[in-house]
Amino acid sequence: MEAVVFDGSSLNLYYQKDYPLPKLENDDDVIVKVHYSGICGTDLHIIQGEFPAIKTRPIPLGHESSGVIHQVGKNSIFKVGQKVVIDPNTSCSLCDFCRKGNYQYCLTAGINSTIGIWKDGGWAQYVRVPQSQVFALPDGITTEQAGLCEPYSCVSHGFDRASPLKVGDKILILGAGIIGNLWITTLHHHGHREVTVSEMNPTRLDIVKRLDTGFRLVTPDILAKEKTTYDVIIDCTGVGKVMEISFNYMKEGGKYVLFGCCPPSHTSSLNPFDIYNKELTIIGVKINPFSFPSAISWLKAMGTRYLDYHKLGVKTYKLSEYKQAMEDLKKGSVAKAVFKINQD
Template sequence: MEAVVFDGNKLKLSYEKNYPKPEILDDDDVIVEVHYAGICGTDLHIIHGEFPAIKTKPIALGHESSGVIHAVGKNSVYKVGQKVAIDPNKACNLCDFCHKGNYQYCLTAGINSTIGIWKDGGWAQYVRVPQQQIFALPDEITTEQAGLCEPYSCVSHGFNRASPLKVGERILVLGAGIIGNLWITTLHHHGHREVTVSEMNLTRLDIVKRLETGYRLVTPDVLAKENTTYDVIIDCTGVGKVMEISFNYLREGGKYVLFGCCPPAHTTSLNPFQIYNKELTIIGVKINPFSFPSAISWLKAMGSRYVDYHKLGVKTYALSEYADAMEDLKKGSVAKAVFKVVKD
């Protein structure tokens, strides 16, 4: 089968036409024919050696994927032909963290066993998944829209962590890549209107205009010149220096949501007195524990008003066009690249 394969030792991507097709190994396995598989910012960090991933063997990356069930193990509750989204993360169900429902902290599972990071993922025509990590899609959601289910599930977890987010609060979204855009759609859908979006790439700011939210769109230099403070800052950049600068834009009692995934080597300098004096809250957000059901409900409720590839700045590519996808992401000409794997 076709696949885009990552060699963790060489930090190299390659397109392979004859990558081994997965087979049912366990009775609760499901084989999914992949329709859509996203390229995440974490994937880019992995490719550059900035984020932990498997090095013992090459694998197909891709932890954001949707498709149709191709084959099932004998214990599966699912049926061939069902539309599904894949949750790449799971609990070990043994440790204290998992027993308390916090598998994002698990030292063996969670992000430490993610499909598409530690085992073959969705950048391929087929992927093997335990049925516990499959979510059937309602008729109202297409597999194209469900290609964004995993990142929306992460936003859902972040939204819950940051709550309450009161309508009328002044909110600043840093970064208008796809994660910034998903936060923008989420905030607008939930009634928030006092929102400013900061992004240095003017092409990406133009993409945000397609969402027709009426939000104020600025570049970082404008923020630096203003004396405006915000109740909530949602950092989607994944850049440590951005936090160091923008943390000063919080007003008293403010919340800083550190959502973008920074490489482990990034550092930042904050003033503890400022945190004390303003009673500021820093909120980290890690993966998507038990938030897939919420994401699916959001996709259904939002519909094409928000979950539209063109409006969000998403461009699709064949697996064989992976180099073009990476280049477009590097240039910032798209908010997100998604592999359209299924053949029309």
Template sequence: MEAVVFDGKTLTLKYDNKYPLPKIENDDDVIVKVEYSGICGTDLHIVQGEFPASKERPLPLGHEFSGTITDVGKKSVFRKGQKVVVDPNRACSLCDFCRKGKYQYCLTAGINSTVGIWRDGGWAQYVKVPQDQVYLLPDGVSTEQGGLCEPYSCVAHGYDRASPLLVGEKILIVGAGIIGNLWVTSLHQLGHRDVTVSEMNKVRLEIVNKLETGYRLVTPDVLEKEKQLYDVIIDCTGVGKVMEISFNYLRHGGKYVLFGCCPPTHQASINPFQIYDKELTIIGVKINPFSFPNALGWLKAMGNRYVNYEKLGVKTYALSEYESALKDLRAGLVSKAMFKIN
């Protein structure tokens, strides 16, 4: 089958049209024919050696994907032909963190066993996963929209972590890549209107404008000149230096949501007196523990008004076009590159 394969030892990608097809091995296995599979910012960090991934053997990356079931194990509750999405993360179900419902902290599972990072992922025509990581798409939600379910599930977890977010509060979104855009759509759907989006790439600001939310769109230099303060800042850049700068824009009692995934090498210097004096809250957001049901509900509620590839700046590519996809994404010509797999 076709696949885009990552070699963790050499940090290289290659297109392989003879990668082995997955087979049912366990009674609860499910094989999904992948239809849409996203390239995440984390994938870029992995390819650049900035984020841990498997080095045991070359494997397809891709932890954001949707598709159709083609085969199931004997004890599976699913059946062939069903449209599904896959949560790439899971609990070990044995450690203290997992038994408290917080598998994002698990030292053996969680992000440490992610499909598409540590196990064969969705940058391939077919992928095998345990059935407890499979979710049916609701009626009215397409596999195209489902391709964004995993990043939306992370946003849903972030929203829960930051809550309460009161309508009327001044919110600043820093970074208008796909994650920034998903926050834009989610906040607008949930009634928030006093939102500013900061992005240095004007092409990406034009993409946000297509979402027709009426949000204020600015470049970082405008923030620096204005010195406005915000109740909530959501950092979607994954850049330590950006946090160092934007942290100063919080008003008293404010919340800083560090959503973008920074490489482990990044550092940011902040003033502890500010945290004390303003009673500030710093909120980290790690993956998507049990938030897929919320994300599926969001997809159904938002529909084509928000979950629209053209409006969101999502462009589709064939697996064989992976080099062009990565190039366009790195250049900021698209907010997200998505493999559309035949």
């Protein structure tokens, strides 16, 4: 089958026409015929060697995938042809973290066993998945829309961590890549209107305009001149220096949501007195523990008003066009690249 394969030992990414087809290994496994599989910012960090991933063998990356059931194990609850989305993360079910419902902290599962990072992922025509990590899509959600379910599940977890977010709060979103855009649509859908979006790339700001939210759009230099303070800052950049600068824009009692995934090498210098004096809250957000059901409900409620690929700046590519996809992401000409597979 076709696949885009990553060799972690050499940091080499390549297209392969004859990657082995997956086979059922357990009675509760399913084989998913992939329709859409996104390229995440984490994937870019992995390819650059800035984020841990499997090195023992080459695998297809891709932890944001939707499609249809192609084959089922004899104990599966799913049916061939069902539309589904894949949750790439799971728990070990044994450690204290997992048994307390916090598998994002698990040292063996969670992000340490992710499909598409440590196991064969969705940048391929087919992928084997334990049925416990598969969710059926309700009527009204397409596999195209469900291609965004995994990142929305992470936003859902972040939304819960940051709650309550009161309508009327002054909110600043840093970065208008796809995660920034998903936060924009989420906040607008939930009734927020006092939102400012900061992005240095004018092309990405133009993309945000397509969403027609009425949010204020600025560049970082404008923020620096204004010195306005905010109740909530949502950092979607994944850049340590951005946090260091933007932390100065916090209002008393404010919350700083560190959402973008920074490489482990990034650092920020913060003033502890400001944290004390303003009673500030710093909120980290890691993956998507048990938030897929919420994300699926969001997708159904948001519909085409918010989930239009063009409005979000999402462009689709064939697996064989992976180099162009990576180049467009690096240039910032698209907010997100998604592989469109098995559509012939």
